[in-house]
Amino acid sequence: MGYSFFTFMENAIFSTAYLGPVHYYARLMQYGHVQIEQYDSYQKQSYRNRCAIFGANGLLNLSIPIVKMHGQKTLVRDIEIDYATRWQNNHWRSITSAYNSSPFFEFYAPDFEPFFSKKWQFLIDFNMELHGLIIEILELDTVCKLSQTYEHLFNGDDYRELITPKTKRLLNPDNNFKPYPYTQTYSDKHGFIDNLSIVDLLFNTGPESESVLKKSIL
Secondary structure, three states, rough: OOOOOOOOOEEEEEEEEOOEEHHHHHOOOOOOEEEEOHHHOOOOOOOOOEEEEEEEEEEEEEEEEOOOOOOOOHHHHEEEEOOOOOOHHHHHHHHHHHOOOOHHHHHHHHHHHHHHHHOOOOOHHHHHHHHHHHHHHHHHEEEEEEEEOOOOOOOEEEOOOOOOHHHHHHHHOOOEEEOOOOOOOOOOOOOOOOOHHHHHHHHHHHHHHHHHHHHHHH
8 A cells, every 4th residue: 555654454334425525535445344334224414415525616515315204214225316306417517517627527527427327226326336436446455345234333443423524523523534635626715625525535636545545544
């Protein structure tokens, strides 16, 4: 991997994420094997169906609409994507508008664009295929598999509730994660915005993305 100070550990578990944030991939790349939780109860306003990008007007949140849940809590593996609106077209248009002038957008855009035209029934399937692409682009050695059951006490490092956009994360912060600054398309106008979607890092830094992720772990 090229960095002697970077610790490569064995086992961890993460929630699923839609174009997960820098924090997600900075942690994930430390492990040889990772489980992606699919048997947890779906939570609103989480990275499971939302991401944050950096547009001309600053921070922009993108959310995948889901089919309305009824009654009891629904497992993440059973969450279906709602295509009643043209969210795929809107998301890709927003991503293109935000990053078409970034240094590496034209290089990576052809890999991401198909995810905003093809339809997946279940959120977990969509996220996992998109996640696989990101792992490939970053050239990570991490092996990711879906969980087979829900473990309240996971035998390894548990990031399911630690990496979240919710403010409760501040009550249990990851003290060893500190976003390493990099040049963003609109940082001259708005300053650096940390911990955005991994696509912000990829489109702005390209092959240097792995280095930035490593430098974000103290």
